[in-house]
Amino acid sequence: MTLHQQIDKAAGVPAIARPSEPAHIITTDAEAIEIAHKLANDFIKDAAKRDRDRIWPVAELDAFSQSGLWSINVPKAFGGPELSYGTLSKVIEIISAADSSIGQIAQNHLGVVAAIRTVSDLDQQKLLFGEVLKGTRFGNAFSEFGSKRAVDFETTFTDHGDHVIVNGRKFYSSGALLAHKVPIVALDDQGRAWYAIADRSAPGLTVIDDWSSFGQRTTLSGTVILDNVRVDKAWLVPGYKGYExxxxxxxxxxxxxxxxxxxxxxxxxxxxxxxxxxxxxxxxxxxxxxxxxxxxxxxxxxxxxxxxxxxxxxxxxxxxxxxxxxxxxxxxxxxxxxxxxxxxxxxxxxxxxxxxxxxxxxxxxxxxxxxxxxxxxxxxxxxxxxxxxxxxxxxxxxxxxxxxxxxxxxxxx
Missing domain, CATH: 1.20.140.10 (Butyryl-CoA Dehydrogenase, subunit A, domain 3)
Known part of the structure; x- marks a missing residue:
C-alpha cells in the first residue's frame, strides 16, 4: 500500500521528514545540466506508474532537491550558484520530459527564491537563502478557489509584534504537501500581498490531498487551510514590492x-x-x-x-x-x-x-x-x-x- 493510500483524503496530511544531510551545492551550468539528466533517467522509469496509481514522488523530490537543483538561482553573494535562467529553464525542461509533475513542483520554490532576491532585505536574504542552500523545499499556498480572478485574495494576516497570524484557505497548492516550508500569499491591512512562509508542520496549517485533476496528478495541488497559523516576521517576505x-x-x-x-x-x-x-x-x-x-x-x-x-x-x-x-x-x-x-x-x-x-x-x-x-x-x-x-x-x-x-x-x- 502506498503512503497516500494510508491517509484519509478528507484529513490533513502530516509533514514529511527532512533529509538528514545538507543538499549539494552546484557550481557550474554544465554540472546542473548533467545532474538534471541523471535524475531524469531515474524519474522516467516509474513515471507512468506514478501517474496511473497516483503515487506520491517522495523519494524523487528528495533526490531532486538534495541534488542542488533547487538552489541554482540563489545569488553568489550568499553562497549560491546563481546560474543563468537559461540553465534553470533547461533543467526544468529535462526533468519535465521525464515526469512533468515533478518538474512543476519545483516551479513555485524557484519563483519564491527569485522574489526573495528582489524584495527582501539583506538579513532576510541571508536567513532564507541559507535554508534553501541546506535543502529546504518551499511549496506554495498562493491561489484561491472561489475568487473572481487569480490575483484576488481573501487570505489575510494580522500583526502581533514579532510574528503574524494568518487565516484563509488556498487551492492549486502544488508542492505544499511534500514541502518543508509553505509560502502563503496573504494580505496585510493595506491590501498588500506578502509571502508568509510557514513551517509545513505549523499548528493550524492543514494540507488536504484532494487534487482530482485528470492531469499533473502527482503535483498534489490540493487544499491548504490556514487557521491562526503563526509566522515569525523574519519569514514574512514583502512580495508585493516585486510588482510595484x-x-x-x-x-x-x-x-x-x-x-x-x-x-x-x-x-x-x-x-x-x-x-x-x-x-x-x-x-x-x-x-x-x-x-x-x-x-x-x-x-x-x-x-x-x-x-x-x-x-x-x-x-x-x-x-x-x-x-x-x-x-x-x-x-x-x-x-x-x-x-x-x-x-x-x-x-x-x-x-x-x-x-x-x-x-x-x-x-x-x-x-x-x-x-x-x-x-x-x-x-x-x-x-x-x-x-x-x-x-x-x-x-x-x-x-x-x-x-x-x-x-x-x-x-x-
Whole structure:
C-alpha cells in the first residue's frame, strides 16, 4: 500500500521528514545540466506508474532537491550558484520530459527564491537563502478557489509584534504537501500581498490531498487551510514590492511554466518515435513494411520536431532576456523579458498540445492501451497549459508590437 493510500483524503496530511544531510551545492551550468539528466533517467522509469496509481514522488523530490537543483538561482553573494535562467529553464525542461509533475513542483520554490532576491532585505536574504542552500523545499499556498480572478485574495494576516497570524484557505497548492516550508500569499491591512512562509508542520496549517485533476496528478495541488497559523516576521517576505516597479519576477515564474510544457512536448515526440519505430504497423494501403517509412508520418514527425526546436530556442532566448532584466531591471529590459517569455509560452503550449495529440494519430490504436499510459502526456499538457491562457499572450504581444504597450506586472504575465 502506498503512503497516500494510508491517509484519509478528507484529513490533513502530516509533514514529511527532512533529509538528514545538507543538499549539494552546484557550481557550474554544465554540472546542473548533467545532474538534471541523471535524475531524469531515474524519474522516467516509474513515471507512468506514478501517474496511473497516483503515487506520491517522495523519494524523487528528495533526490531532486538534495541534488542542488533547487538552489541554482540563489545569488553568489550568499553562497549560491546563481546560474543563468537559461540553465534553470533547461533543467526544468529535462526533468519535465521525464515526469512533468515533478518538474512543476519545483516551479513555485524557484519563483519564491527569485522574489526573495528582489524584495527582501539583506538579513532576510541571508536567513532564507541559507535554508534553501541546506535543502529546504518551499511549496506554495498562493491561489484561491472561489475568487473572481487569480490575483484576488481573501487570505489575510494580522500583526502581533514579532510574528503574524494568518487565516484563509488556498487551492492549486502544488508542492505544499511534500514541502518543508509553505509560502502563503496573504494580505496585510493595506491590501498588500506578502509571502508568509510557514513551517509545513505549523499548528493550524492543514494540507488536504484532494487534487482530482485528470492531469499533473502527482503535483498534489490540493487544499491548504490556514487557521491562526503563526509566522515569525523574519519569514514574512514583502512580495508585493516585486510588482510595484519593473522587475523580472513575473517573467521568472512564467519561464518555468514554459519549461514544463516544452518538456511535455519533448516527451510526447520521443514516445511517438519509439512507438512508431518498434510497435506501430504500416498502413494497409501504403505498400510499406514498416510504419517508420510512411511518408506522412515522416513529415509529421519532422514538423513536430521543428516546432519543438523553435520552442526550445525561444526558451533559451527568454532565459537570456531574464538574465539581463535581473542584472539591470528597467521598464525596457523587464518588458523585453516578459515579451520573449510570452512568445515562448505560446509556442510551447501549442507544440505540447499538438505533439501529445499527434502521438496517437501517428502511433496508432495500439498506443491507446492502458498498459502504456501514454495519454498521461496529453492529460498533463492539457492541464498544465491552462495555467495562464495563450489567447491573452497573443494580446500582450499585439499590444506591445503594435502600440508599444508594456505587459502588466504580475506573476501571470
Amino acid at each position: 516597479v519593473p522587475t523580472a519576477d513575473g517573467a521568472i515564474f512564467q519561464i518555468i511554466q514554459v519549461a514544463v510544457d516544452t518538456g511535455i512536448a519533448k516527451a510526447a515526440i520521443d514516445e511517438t518515435v519509439n512507438f512508431v519505430r518498434h510497435k506501430s504497423r504500416a498502413w494497409v494501403d501504403s505498400g510499406l513494411d514498416h510504419a517508420y517509412d510512411d511518408p506522412y508520418t515522416i513529415q509529421a514527425v519532422g514538423g513536430l520536431t521543428l516546432r519543438l526546436h523553435a520552442a526550445q530556442a525561444l526558451l533559451e532566448k527568454a532565459g537570456l532576456a531574464i538574465d539581463a532584466a535581473v542584472a539591470h531591471p528597467t521598464a525596457e529590459t523587464v518588458a523585453h523579458a516578459q515579451i520573449t517569455t510570452a512568445e515562448a509560452k505560446i509556442l510551447s503550449t501549442e507544440v505540447a498540445i499538438e505533439a501529445t495529440n499527434k502521438l496517437f494519430e501517428l502511433a496508432g490504436t495500439r498506443s491507446t492501451l492502458a498498459e502504456y499510459n501514454l495519454d498521461r502526456h496529453w492529460r498533463n499538457a492539457r492541464t498544465h497549459t491552462l495555467h495562464d491562457p495563450v489567447r491573452w499572450k497573443y494580446s500582450i504581444l499585439g499590444k506591445y508590437f503594435l502600440n508599444g504597450e508594456k505587459p502588466p506586472l504580475h506573476a501571470w504575465s
